[in-house]
Amino acid sequence: MPAYYLEALTITxxxxxxxxxxxxxxxxxxxxxxxxxxxxxxxxxxxxxxxxPDAKPDAAWAKWALWDFYRFDSLARFYKIFALVxxxxxxxxxxxxxxxxxxFTDHPESENGTGEFYALxxxxxxxxxFLASAKDLAGAFVALELVTVTFYILVAYMRRNVGSLxxxxxxxxxxxxxxxxxxxGIAWVYGATGTMSLTALQAAAExxxxxxxxxxxxxxxMVGLGFKIGAVPMQVWIPDVYQGAPTPTTAFLSVGxxxxxxxxxxxxxxxxxxxxTTRGPVLxxxxxxxxxxLLFGNLAxxxxxxxxxxxxYSSIAHAGFLLLALxxxxxxxxxxxxxxxxxxxxxxxxxxxxxxxxxILAQVRIQRDGEAITxxxxxxxxxxxxxxxxxxxxxxxxxxxxxAGFIGKFYVFSLAVGxxxxxxxxxxxxxxxxGFYYYLNxxxxxxxxxxxxxxxxxxxxxxxxxxxxxxxxxxxxGFWPEPILALxx
Amino acid sequence: xxxxxxxxxxxxxxxxxxxxxxxxxxxxxxxxxxALGLAAAFSWKQSCWSLSLPVxxxxxxxxxxxxxxxxxxVIMVLLTVIVTVAAVxxxxxxxxxxxxxxxxSLLISAxxxxxxxxxxxxxxxxxxxxxxxxxxxxxxILGRGERRVIAWKITxxxxxxxxxxxxxxxxxxxxxxxxxxxxxxxxxKDGSLTIDAGTQKSIAALLIVGFGTLVSLFPFxxxxxxxYASAPAPVAMLHAGVLKKFGLYGLLRLAMPLxxxxxxxxxxxxxxxxxxxxxxxxxxxxxxxxLDGMLGNSSVMHMGYIFLAIAALAAFPENDLAKPAAILxxxxxxxxxxxxxxxSDRIERATGTLDLDELGGLAKSAxxxxxxxxxxAMASIGLPGLxxxxxxxxxxxxxxxxxxxxxSLGPVQIACILSIWGVVISAVYMLRAYRxxxxxxxxxxxxxxxxxxxxxxxxxxLLTIALFxxxxxxxxxxxxxx
Numbered sequence: 001m002p003a004y005y006l007e008a009l010t011i012t013x014x015x016x017x018x019x020x021x022x023x024x025x026x027x028x029x030x031x032x033x034x035x036x037x038x039x040x041x042x043x044x045x046x047x048x049x050x051x052x053p054d055a056k057p058d059a060a061w062a063k064w065a066l067w068d069f070y071r072f073d074s075l076a077r078f079y080k081i082f083a084l085v086x087x088x089x090x091x092x093x094x095x096x097x098x099x100x101x102x103x104f105t106d107h108p109e110s111e112n113g114t115g116e117f118y119a120l121x122x123x124x125x126x127x128x129x130f131l132a133s134a135k136d137l138a139g140a141f142v143a144l145e146l147v148t149v150t151f152y153i154l155v156a157y158m159r160r161n162v163g164s165l166x167x168x169x170x171x172x173x174x175x176x177x178x179x180x181x182x183x184x185g186i187a188w189v190y191g192a193t194g195t196m197s198l199t200a201l202q203a204a205a206e207x208x209x210x211x212x213x214x215x216x217x218x219x220x221x222m223v224g225l226g227f228k229i230g231a232v233p234m235q236v237w238i239p240d241v242y243q244g245a246p247t248p249t250t251a252f253l254s255v256g257x258x259x260x261x262x263x264x265x266x267x268x269x270x271x272x273x274x275x276x277t278t279r280g281p282v283l284x285x286x287x288x289x290x291x292x293x294l295l296f297g298n299l300a301x302x303x304x305x306x307x308x309x310x311x312x313y314s315s316i317a318h319a320g321f322l323l324l325a326l327x328x329x330x331x332x333x334x335x336x337x338x339x340x341x342x343x344x345x346x347x348x349x350x351x352x353x354x355x356x357x358x359x360i361l362a363q364v365r366i367q368r369d370g371e372a373i374t375x376x377x378x379x380x381x382x383x384x385x386x387x388x389x390x391x392x393x394x395x396x397x398x399x400x401x402x403x404a405g406f407i408g409k410f411y412v413f414s415l416a417v418g419x420x421x422x423x424x425x426x427x428x429x430x431x432x433x434x435g436f437y438y439y440l441n442x443x444x445x446x447x448x449x450x451x452x453x454x455x456x457x458x459x460x461x462x463x464x465x466x467x468x469x470x471x472x473x474x475x476x477x478g479f480w481p482e483p484i485l486a487l488x489x
Numbered sequence: 490x491x492x493x494x495x496x497x498x499x500x501x502x503x504x505x506x507x508x509x510x511x512x513x514x515x516x517x518x519x520x521x522x523x524a525l526g527l528a529a530a531f532s533w534k535q536s537c538w539s540l541s542l543p544v545x546x547x548x549x550x551x552x553x554x555x556x557x558x559x560x561x562x563v564i565m566v567l568l569t570v571i572v573t574v575a576a577v578x579x580x581x582x583x584x585x586x587x588x589x590x591x592x593x594s595l596l597i598s599a600x601x602x603x604x605x606x607x608x609x610x611x612x613x614x615x616x617x618x619x620x621x622x623x624x625x626x627x628x629x630i631l632g633r634g635e636r637r638v639i640a641w642k643i644t645x646x647x648x649x650x651x652x653x654x655x656x657x658x659x660x661x662x663x664x665x666x667x668x669x670x671x672x673x674x675x676x677x678k679d680g681s682l683t684i685d686a687g688t689q690k691s692i693a694a695l696l697i698v699g700f701g702t703l704v705s706l707f708p709f710x711x712x713x714x715x716x717y718a719s720a721p722a723p724v725a726m727l728h729a730g731v732l733k734k735f736g737l738y739g740l741l742r743l744a745m746p747l748x749x750x751x752x753x754x755x756x757x758x759x760x761x762x763x764x765x766x767x768x769x770x771x772x773x774x775x776x777x778x779x780l781d782g783m784l785g786n787s788s789v790m791h792m793g794y795i796f797l798a799i800a801a802l803a804a805f806p807e808n809d810l811a812k813p814a815a816i817l818x819x820x821x822x823x824x825x826x827x828x829x830x831x832x833s834d835r836i837e838r839a840t841g842t843l844d845l846d847e848l849g850g851l852a853k854s855a856x857x858x859x860x861x862x863x864x865x866a867m868a869s870i871g872l873p874g875l876x877x878x879x880x881x882x883x884x885x886x887x888x889x890x891x892x893x894x895x896x897s898l899g900p901v902q903i904a905c906i907l908s909i910w911g912v913v914i915s916a917v918y919m920l921r922a923y924r925x926x927x928x929x930x931x932x933x934x935x936x937x938x939x940x941x942x943x944x945x946x947x948x949x950x951l952l953t954i955a956l957f958x959x960x961x962x963x964x965x966x967x968x969x970x971x
Contacts, residue, residue: 402615402618413659417660418663433648
């Protein structure tokens with residue numbers, strides 16, 4: 001099966017669900033979410049069958065011009081799976097979140113007007129999947145905008161809620177600004193090299209006569225991509241938007257959108273890191289971005305009192321670690337995985353931990369009507385299993401050994417040490433220490449603080465299953481990370 | 490087989506989570522582990538004890554357990570299984586918190602066993618961290634006094650210490666290009682791994698500060714005494730007795746063979762710091778007004794002696810006494826401090842207080858408790874016939890190894906002579922505490938105090954027997970090191 005069928009099927013699924021939602025009126029919209037996740041699950045299985053033109057050069061489809069804009073390799077497959085898994089989990093999260101969602105739409109009494117919330121993530125997912133296969137800057141830009149435009153709607157979905165509206169406006173304005181940077185940067189790159197094809201850029205970068213113009217373009221594109229991955233200097237929107245957006249959207253932003261940004265960054269930087277002329281400056285730029293992002297994300301997270309906002313800063317902090325892995329610019333050898341693999345691995349572990357936390361956060365938000373860290377007080381006593389799961393997940397985010405989070409951080413550190421980035425390593429250690437502090441602060445609230453008479457938080461079946469699976473896999477991959485790496489081969 | 494040792498407590502923990510009776514599961518796992526540990530002591534050279542599962546291809550990482558050829562970790566494993574049984578049997582879980590109480594003891598034990606049994610650097614570090622988390626949680630949830638403040642303090646201290654340590658270990662692994670500790674050590678020995686002096690010095694500094702914080706080396710020690718005073722008895726026993734020794738074991742296992750020149754470069758600062766442990770913390774211990782605070786500080790103080798043996802080894806690498814001395818004292822101190830914490834918990838439950846001024850004459854109403862505590866106190870002071878004496882004497886002797894008696898005293902010898910004063914200091918505070926608690930006229934709190942019941946005598950007896958056995962026949966342990 002040609003790989004692009006996957007995107008086509010995903011879009012079709014989204015359209016079908018939109019139609020179904022319009023013509024079938026039911027009281028509860030949960031079935032839409034279930035149908036969407038089931039459909040995506042089927043597509044997820046189909047990724048195993050997807051092949052690129054190299055696998056079947058004789059087929060008619062293998063000669064299409066599409067393959068100038070679209071590639072299919074192990075990295076593409078990995079990020080397609082990543083996007084699908086994220087979207088499935090976000091849809092499941094939305095199903096249990098629908099009571100809050102309904103409260104802030106036009107008909108607070110019913111679920112009318114919440115149906116699109118299950119279809120839109122599918123379109124974003126299709127965009128992310130296409131990004132994973134990006135081979136040309138023009139195609140990548142269109143895919144990126146598909147993701148971003150969908151998020152404009154998703155962020156402001158609770159339109160009777162001031163926070164969500166404010167988040168929507170902020171996301172829209174800064175998103176537009178970053179798009180401007182991105183397009184402008186692509187224009188400079190094209191102007192300096194005469195090509196937008198990522199496979200041709202390396203040769204063009206080596207022979208270009210206007211290197212400063214090219215580097216300027218690369219820097220502008222990195223700023224634009226920084227918006228997607230949550231890196232300094234385009235990180236300012238993150239705390240407000242994360243806090244205001246509906247929790248499933250926040251989860252989707254912090255995992256799916258970030259991963260899509262990173263895969264595009266990987267694709268985009270690949271030729272420039274391979275070209276002798278641009279490698280040095282690009283690595284320096286990455287190191288500066290990484291250090292600034294690490295410092296900002298981790299230090300600003302320390303005084304946070306709202307858990308959702310804390311997760312926003314944590315998302316910036318993790319972007320810093322990922323950028324540090326990129327800044328090492330290590331190619332894969334017999335003994336070390338390269339930067340691209342480490343970034344992908346780190347993102348996969350980040351998916352497990354972050355979505356697990358968001359599942360729990362959504363339920364605390366619904367049942368205790370708050371998202372502050374103090375709303376987690378006494379959870380260890382009232383719902384010990386839930387608290388245990390959240391403890392494991394937060395410990396993993398902090399990078400405590402024997403969890404998947406540690407292996408990711410460990411890889412980043414060994415790459416940075418191997419590349420001799422001592423400033424980066426030093427800052428990353430400070431960042432990791434700060435992370436230890438602010439994540440365990442929540443653990444402290446759960447176990448050590450008195451919850452008063454707050455009722456225990458009980459999880460609905462779907463959430464319970466998701467949290468259990470995510471927590472256990474966080475632990476399992478902490479012992480045995482090979483399966484994730486096998487996906488990258 | 491060693492993997493089973495690590496796995497048993499974890500399985501028991503899972504069983505408790507799923508609803509098995511907590512005390513029974515914990516007891517079953519720890520007794521089975523004691524039996525396995527003793528079996529290992531007889532057959533540790535057999536290859537059946539080791540295990541290596543590939544976990545990661547790049548870099549090559551193995552979930553590897555095994556006994557090192559120098560036998561050091563046989564003793565550490567023995568110490569862990571003995572103290573674990575005692576810790577599970579000691580103390581009383583508060584109503585409704587049995588699950589938490591026993592599962593945390595199991596996790597600490599599993600973490601310590603994993604760290605001592607691991608032959609892979611990655612899991613060596615990782616298992617220790619696993620054990621820290623239940624320690625923090627238990628102090629924060631069930632601790633006494635200012636539990637939240639104290640728990641947060643130990644979390645921050647040990648968390649930062651672990652991160653500094655991690656920096657050193659990652660650096661080492663990067664230079665060595667492997668995570669397999671035996672391979673690293675062999676490479677350092679045959680010269681295929683050479684680390685230049687400057688790098689050695691930096692790594693050694695990271696390791697001394699990292700491991701040192703975990704073992705409460707002066708001046709990174711201020712978390713220890715309040716944490717032990719606040720911690721529930723089993724946690725104090727397991728942490729002070731076993732888990733804390735990870736730092737010392739780590740220095741002996743990694744720092745000494747891999748960065749000897751770096752350790753040598755830091756010799757003088759290390760000697761000053763360890764004298765800080767022995768003399769400064771010693772004086773702090775003398776001024777304690779509560780028994781738990783005194784025991785906590787005394788355990789910090791005694792770490793100084795073990796550091797002295799490490800310093801002696803750093804100063805004189807051919808020193809054949811220093812390593813046995815350090816390991817023997819690690820074992821002796823682990824057992825004796827666990828016994829002391831266990832008994833002081835008993836005293837508190839019998840009298841309702843640990844304030845030295847409010848106690849007195851307890852020997853009349855609780856003679857068996859007084860007898861056991863007396864033995865533990867004597868062991869801690871270093872009375873001949875008990876394990877600590879053998880350890881401390883070896884430490885002092887090792888400090889003079891390589892000293893020909895003609896030249897002037899080197900820094901290690903001077904530090905040794907100064908630290909012998911520590912023995913006097915510990916006699917002062919231990920005997921004074923014993924007098925305050927057990928002798929003199931009975932006071933209100935002790936008049937009708939119950940003696941130690943049979944159930945609590947079992948763990949105390951186990952630890953006491955270990956103290957006597959090793960004290961009278963140190964070869965019981967030293968044979969592993971030959």
